[in-house]
Amino acid sequence: MTVYKYGSGLVLEYRGSRAALLNALQRLEVLDLCQDPGDIGIAPEERELFDVFYEAALRRALTHTLLPPVVRAPVTLIKSLPFIPPALRALRQRRLTVEVLDATAIVVSQLMGDFSTASSIIFLLNLGEDLEGWVETRSRERLEGSLSFLSHSAWVITESGGLKETAIADVRVGDHVSVTSGRGIPLDGEVLRGRGMVNESTLTGEPLAVPKTVGDAVYASTVVENGELTLRVTSLATESRISQIVRLMTGGENFQSPRQRLNQTRADAVVAYNFLGAAITYALTRSVTRALLFLLVDISCVLKISTPIVVMTAMRQMGDQQVLIKGGRFVEEFAQADTFVFDKTGTLTTTRPLVMDVLTFGGFSREEVIRYAACLEEHYYHPIGHAVVEQADRENIPHDEMHGELTYIVSHGIQSEIDGKRTVIGSRHFVIEDEGVPITAEQEAVIAEQAQRYNLLYFSIDQQLAGVFCIDAPLRPNARQVMDTLRAQGKHLVMLTGDQQARAGELAAELGIEEVHSEVFPEDKHLFVQQQQRRGRRVVMVGDGINDSAALHAADIAVVMAESADLAQQVADVVILSNDLGALTELGHMSRGLERRLTGLYTGIIGVNGGLLALGLFNVLPGNLLALLHNASTIGFSLYSLGDLEVERFALPNEGESLPASEMRERPPEKGSSTA
Known part of the structure; x- marks a missing residue:
């Protein structure tokens, strides 16, 4: 039950028949509501x-x-x-x-x-x-x-031992939840099985992950960096944890923009000039009334009030456009960035790539390859792996648990066992080179033909190549126009991807990206961002997965999509909730609009209050009226600060850019498979 103070009403949640509910309401007494106050929630006051x-x-x-x-x-x-x-x-x-x-x-x-x-x-x-x-x-x-x-759903372990994706609101205390590497812990709990390293920086501020094993407590909004944990949910109340995160964020310098800090510094500096002006005026005129004018016209006050309101207004406007910004600094500094670094898969392309074909080898059927691969990939977030799981669901191929303990190797793939046989799925580098899975010339010829068009996911069982998934990820809507806009603004565009050179180069040329680095590892992305910063560049990193987390953390401004991995969202400074790359250009416009508003505000405050001081010193206005006008101007500047910022907006055309998400989900995959 929730009580609404200002509305003088309450909302009750009741499960049962309508007749029973009406009967209960007829017999309800006000005093009955006070029997168990623990069940009553107070609605937030707006x-x-x-x-x-x-x-x-x-x-x-x-x-x-x-x-x-x-x-x-x-x-x-x-x-x-x-x-x-x-x-x-x-x-x-x-x-x-x-x-x-x-x-x-x-x-x-x-x-x-x-x-x-x-x-x-x-x-x-x-x-x-x-x-x-x-x-x-x-x-x-x-x-x-x-x-x-951070967590919309949780993977709840069912009575049969399987996994079911469940909305957070439907999870109950005592449920067992599985959390794998790179995923956020959805609710407070206790570790029942497994071991892992958990990043608790959102709660403690400490950047290093801490080990968690059986019996340890874990908390909502933290992230499993490595390992896999099975938790027993102990609490559904995460608000206190979220409040700790907010205190950590707003307590840091990132929450204030540079101009906000500058204006607050100016405000304190102006105080000395107020006293100096009062002293000089009294020395020249021997008039306490005129000297008092410098104390009545408090420029510092209006600066401190109006500046944070402007910054908050900019953040609110971007929030209305489905862009979450974790601090005013990132709004103001965005327009100053000169280098934009993009991940490819899930960033420039959609996060829902499709399995276009399945190549099968070694006598394995298409159904077997999809079933085995899906039961491995369903445990880890990655757009390509998720495409395999969706393909199994689309073809109604069951993929119940049939594997042993899973090991996830970042930027490589997954290894496990099925029926006692070593099973590996991942990149060519991981399966063919690192694992030493043999590949024949005939298989190479079939694979090479598909490699020109698709991203390839290799799958082997017992050191034998069993299949290759041909996967395509369409460009995000507006991707070309956004790149054109950024390039026209003089931004240097870079693409970093683990994809093959031919595929990456083709996509970069299509988007007009000047610099592209393919087949890179997470540490390479992190190093590249640092190298750019050492050259004096201000870097915006736009990524989506666990692989990008280190580079995102190193960048001056980190941007991710709402579909990104939890760990990436945690380290990001900006989250595009709409998953629309056009938000990058909108944020640039807002950044420049914020700069114009703050500059105009500062000039206006100095000009108006300076004019009031002059009118007072020359006896044009009496002290009382001067104080009244100053107060009125302060309120006026505050109200002006709350008004929407004027920004340049234009609609980015999206026709023909890529397939809409709804059509992508409906488009049937290419049927048939090649067998060698």
Whole structure:
């Protein structure tokens, strides 16, 4: 049951007949709801920006406008007390901060008997604090909600010993869940079987994986880097874990953009000039009122309020376009990147490649090859392996557990045993060269013909080549247009792939990518990114799988698709939830729009408040009106900061670029197989 405070209502979840439900509701008493408060959830309170201003205005009316003058002074005095301790602490540390400026303006105004001005200053400062709190809360809410992408489902072990992919909401405490290498742990649990290395950096901040074995506790949102674990689910409540992740993210420097940090530094630096201006004005005019103008027009306050709002607005706009950004820094710095490095499979191509043909050898049937291969590949996330599993499902070929312990070798493949015979599936390098599986000239001729068109997945049983899967991954919609746009903006485009040179070169030429490196390993991708950075380049890495995780972590900005492996999503700075490469150009436009907004905002704040100071110093405006106009401008700049950023947008045509996902799933595979 969930209680909605503002709506004065509640929602009950009930399983049973409609008649029984109506009968129960008729007999329901209010006191019955309090019998077991542990079953009652409180719906989150949606506090919009209007509420912030409304509550502030209401407090202002109750404590100032509606109070008689004789009461206003002591109320203002009491409300000013919380501003004094922070200022004293800063002075003891010999620092002139915004807190010192605020406290000085409030105290001097009251000493002059101008309680109205002091009250206005307090109102503005409290409003600014409320606005900052609202921005931070909305930022955390958006991040907490977005982190649900780490685990949509879990592989639950059934009573028969098989595996069933189950939605997180349907998993229950006590269920046994299997988690393999590279996958996220979906729920808190205890290890029942297996051993593995678990990356808990989302919870602890420590980058090194820790060993987990039978009896150890594991937590949701962490990732198994190596090994395989069977867990008993101990808790369905992951919110506290997600909150820890958000605190870790927002506590770091990445959450603030460079301009945001610069403006906050400028805000503190401006304080000294406020005091200097006040001192010079008093020395020249001997007027405390004019000197006070420099304390009333607090430029630092509006800078600190408006800048984070602009950054949050940019993140919100990208969120509306299904792009999750884990920090303001990545929005602002995206346009400054000059090198874009792309993985191929699952990044430039779709994550749902198709099995176009199956070559069988050694007397094995097509059905046997697909069954054996699918029962191995279903345990590990990789687009090519997933195509094999989907092909088995499409042809209604059962692939129940029939293998021994699985070993996954990154960038190579999987090895196991079936009926006591060594079974290997993976790249040609892994199966033919590393494992030494023999291949005849006749087999080579058949395979070479297909290698010109498809990616090949080799499968052997007992040191005998049993089959080769011919797999094709269509380009993502808009891939060509996105590459053209980035190239027109002067970006250097690179493709890194483990695919063969001929296939990789053909795709790179089709997309207009200038530099391509094929048959590379994960460590090669990581090294390449570091080499580019040593040359002074700012690198955006766009990847999708476990193989890309090290390179993603090293890049200045790491971008992945929502379909990517959990480990890749964890280290990424930007997640494209729509799986649309066009988001890269949109993010570039937003980055430039953010820069324009922040520059214009800073110029406007300095210009408006500088003009107010001039009007006050030349006696054009009295102090009270000056404070009122300054306060109004602060609110105005804050509201302006909340407005959508103006960005260049254009529709990227996608007709003819690649087959839509819906059609890909419906397109029948090429039937028949070649046998040698």
